[in-house]
Amino acid sequence: MEIDGFLGRLITADHTDYDAARAVWNGVIDRRPRLIARCSGSADVVAALRFAHDHELEIAVRGGGHNVAGTAVCDDGIVIDLSAMRAVRVDSAGRTAWVQGGALWSDVDHETQAHGLATTGGIVSHTGVAGLTLGGGLGWLMRKYGLAVDNLRAAEVVTAEGSIVRASTDEHPDLFWALRGGGGNFGVVTSFQFALHSLGPDVVAGPVFWAAEDTAEVLRFYRDFVAEAPDELGSVVRLGTVPPWPDIPDHLHWRPAIAVAFCYAGAVDDGERAVRSLRRFGTPLADVVAPTPYVAHQSAIDDTVPHGRHYYWKSTNLARLSDDAIDVIAEHAYTAGSPLSYAAMFHLGGAVARVPHDATAYTGRDVPHNIVIEGVWLPDQAAGLAAAETAWARQFLQALEPHRAAGVYINFLDADDDSRIRESYGDHTYRRLAEVKSKYDPDNTFHHNKNIHPT
Known part of the structure; x- marks a missing residue:
């Protein structure tokens, strides 16, 4: 052929x-x-x-x-x-990087950190730049520097009719707006230009673990702690089991636990002061927070979510971490059948919340927390665990229904979530996206995605 x-x-x-x-x-x-x-x-x-x-x-x-x-x-x-298109070109003087559409975040971090620079990327380094960015782009640096889409300066796009166009605030601004949160609906993005920021090489980063039975108390303390946190402090809560990492004692491996992981986008001394009170809370099982190279932190959890495992996700925005919401999370987080399953909760706010709501197609600007519930099992366990882990994730999401905020992060929707695509944007933004779709892809050529239908 x-x-x-x-x-x-x-x-x-x-x-x-x-x-x-x-x-x-x-x-x-x-x-x-x-x-x-x-x-x-x-x-x-x-x-x-x-x-x-x-x-x-x-x-x-x-x-x-x-x-x-x-x-x-x-x-x-x-x-x-596009997986062979992974080049990254850094302009250190202009503090920008051009990144090809098949690059992974590990490629970006490797090149930008050579210049002492970084931009907001995913928390797993083998995630693709394109998919994460086009859906919004949550990451460790978002509270300080905004989402990946907030750092996007331009994109090269192959449209449905086969034209190669540049999208930016000055060229095809309607397309540029839609690309920043609207997913892969509008063309094939072959390269991205990102703004870069000074960072590293070392950052204060890593997780602190507490026993699962301490979850409610830890989350209540965490809620108050992050309410006063500086923009530099990014954090993610993980509720599951302790991973079998070499710097954690063997007897703790696979024990049910809550972890709060940090990355401080600033000076090491400031970062150590910023996380001190949470590290001292209660009786941690393990504390592996330390100054570490940013590149190493970006890839630290890669081996907990490797290629080839079976995954099923459910997600929602949370209105707030009320006591009742915390009780629901503590009740459901550890009832999965697989020790690989877990839930992760992202703390937003900061720079994310200061971008005008209609500046990009990403709509979760006023959301304080997002939670993703991840059923995980091995391929040879599919017959026994697939139904159980899927049911666990769905029931967990259903239990959170009274505490949900409007919307859901588009990148966290699974294959059976097509009915939630409009929910992720809200009616006004969805209609605007559909108008852009009608202009650049009227026949819905690009529909094998979280599809937005042309008007």
Whole structure:
């Protein structure tokens, strides 16, 4: 099989690399595309898109392949695969970086930290830049520097008709607005330009663990603690089991526990003072907060969410951490059947909340906390645990219903959450996104995603 004008690799079902090429992060996803077009640049994307139109093929677009719903791969269609496009070019004087659409956050951190710079990226370094950014972009640095979309300065996009355009505040501003939170609905983003900020090389970072039975007390203290936290302090709460890390005593491995993990985007001495009171609260099981290279912290939890495990997610925004909401979280967090399952809660606010609500398509500006409930099991456990972990996540979400705020983070929606896409944006923003979709993709060519329908 050939594609005119295509210089990358074409992978079909008879290729030895086919099974590896069609696999994505979530091992639940088992789709068989007719063709995987691994692009070498924007011109290859144009050629692959033209081929898909000519042959009336379903189209999926792959960046990092990390979306839990598996939108990066389709059955019996073509995957426009950007995974070979991972270059990062840093302009240290201008404090910007151009990043290709197939890059992972590890690629960005590696290059930017060589210049003492960073931008808001995901909390797992093997997450793709494109998917995380286009959905909004939560990360350790968001309270200080805003979301990934707040640091996006421009993007190169291949549109549904095959044009290569630049989107920024000055060029195609309507498209630029939609890309910052509207997902992959409007074209194939082949490169991103991000603003960079001084950071590191060392930051105060890491988790503190307490026993599961202390969860309610820890969360009440944490609620008051983060209410007064400086913008520099990013934190994520994890409710599950203690991972088997070498710097944690063996007897604690896999014990049910709550962890609060930090990253302080500032001076080490200031960071140590900022987290002191929480580290001293109660009786921690383990405390591994320490000055650490930012790059190392960005990849610290990679091995807790590896490729190939089976994942099922449910998520919601939380109005506030009331005592009743805390009690619900403490009651449900540790009732999963798999020791790999957990819930994670992100603290927003700070710079995220100071961006005008309509400046980007990301809408959760006034949300204090977001929680994602992650059922996780191994492939050989699918028969016994898939139904149980799925039910646990759904029941946990249902129990949180009285405490939910409007909206949900689009990147946390699973394959059975299509009915919640409009909810994630609200009616006004969704209608505006649909208008942009009608302009740049009126035939809904790009629909293998968290789809926004053209008006």
